[in-house]
Amino acid sequence: MTFNDFNFDKRLAEAISLKGYKEPSPIQEQAIPPALLGKDILGCAQTGTGKTCAFAVPILHRLASAPPKYGKKPKMIRALILTPTRELAMQIDESFEAYGKLMPLRAGLIMGGVGQEGQVRMLKAGVDILTATPGRFIDLVWQGHIDPSFVEILVLDEADRMLDMGFLPDVSRIVSLLPKERQTLFFSATMPPEIQKLSKTILNDPVHVAVTPVSSTVDTIEQWILFTDKDKKPDLIVYLLKNLPVTSALIFTRTKHGADRLTKKLGTSGIRASAIHGDKSQTARQNALSSFKRGATAVLVATDIAARGLDIDDISHVFNYELPNEPETYVHRIGRTGRAGRTGVAVSLCDYDEKPYLAGIEKLINKKIDIESEHPYPMTVFVKSPPKEQRGRRKR
Ligand code: AMP
Numbered sequence: 001m002t003f004n005d006f007n008f009d010k011r012l013a014e015a016i017s018l019k020g021y022k023e024p025s026p027i028q029e030q031a032i033p034p035a036l037l038g039k040d041i042l043g044c045a046q047t048g049t050g051k052t053c054a055f056a057v058p059i060l061h062r063l064a065s066a067p068p069k070y071g072k073k074p075k076m077i078r079a080l081i082l083t084p085t086r087e088l089a090m091q092i093d094e095s096f097e098a099y100g101k102l103m104p105l106r107a108g109l110i111m112g113g114v115g116q117e118g119q120v121r122m123l124k125a126g127v128d129i130l131t132a133t134p135g136r137f138i139d140l141v142w143q144g145h146i147d148p149s150f151v152e153i154l155v156l157d158e159a160d161r162m163l164d165m166g167f168l169p170d171v172s173r174i175v176s177l178l179p180k181e182r183q184t185l186f187f188s189a190t191m192p193p194e195i196q197k198l199s200k201t202i203l204n205d206p207v208h209v210a211v212t213p214v215s216s217t218v219d220t221i222e223q224w225i226l227f228t229d230k231d232k233k234p235d236l237i238v239y240l241l242k243n244l245p246v247t248s249a250l251i252f253t254r255t256k257h258g259a260d261r262l263t264k265k266l267g268t269s270g271i272r273a274s275a276i277h278g279d280k281s282q283t284a285r286q287n288a289l290s291s292f293k294r295g296a297t298a299v300l301v302a303t304d305i306a307a308r309g310l311d312i313d314d315i316s317h318v319f320n321y322e323l324p325n326e327p328e329t330y331v332h333r334i335g336r337t338g339r340a341g342r343t344g345v346a347v348s349l350c351d352y353d354e355k356p357y358l359a360g361i362e363k364l365i366n367k368k369i370d371i372e373s374e375h376p377y378p379m380t381v382f383v384k385s386p387p388k389e390q391r392g393r394r395k396r
Pocket of ligand 1: 020021022023024025028046047048049050051052053
């Protein structure tokens, strides 16, 4: 199958070919035909599968092929894409800009964490396709800068992450403001019960599409586990970064604080690294990301939420500095390497307290991860750490 088989608007077909895409990815092959027909979609797909193009391209085609359903109105937007993080929002908006660059449709972006003045100016000038994080969208609706009653197509992107981040009430409020008669495209990497419930309330007879179930880890990823102690992890990670053939690495930490501490430690050990997490300003996150993409820094330290949706290819190594307590998160994390058929390596550091997490991960992926014991910082502590509230208390 090629993109020509979809019979896209010529300008759209040309923009796709300028991007260098030859064939649609599996999610695109499944989702584009029904989306072009105006059907609702329930898509189970992670970032990296090409899902942005799977919804962006049919939206552009449909909006360009028909005049606005409700006629031209001030402050109206015809397609709304709700996404949980600022990074994802920027990437989605960039995709609309790229695929729609030869079309007269205007794409725009609004998100929290940056001043709203520029966004209000853009809305005043008129936007057909708006990508938004939920909180800022609601703010601007309340302030009267957006009229949501003319939306023809709604996309909910990364619905499960919206749930994790506590955005579901905002999403429901937004959906209640939109016309009932609309097309809705709903994407989520996992389908926990709350998400299934939400999808039932907002989708109308959807076509189900799915790629790579989350429990199957990509075969091209080499996975290793290294047992060590909590306090030895900083030295072990430095050792690994200096001794493995790392060209670009993403290191996951559980907390923002941990990400900052580790980045500092790497810096003092002569490894250029930057941290990316929710407490960093938008500019700092952008700078960290672009210097990583350029190759100026080879190591990016991230928390799960910040890393979600980062569009970075070519990661040679993913390190789990701490194991995630949710096994699905492990699969998401390591899926950042070994993309597009390339080989990738995922290395996880595991201390005694994290052993139950490892068991959960191995159960989910249905295989044992190989143990690498040849390293200078092996595990020596075989008892659980005391609960947090007892730590740091003086002995009487
Ligand atoms: P996404 O899952 O939407 O974040 O897309 C992941 C990456 O795949 C992005 O860098 C896209 O530009 C790229 N991509 C999407 N569709 C295709 C395609 N059909 N062929 C090649 N690359 C693609």
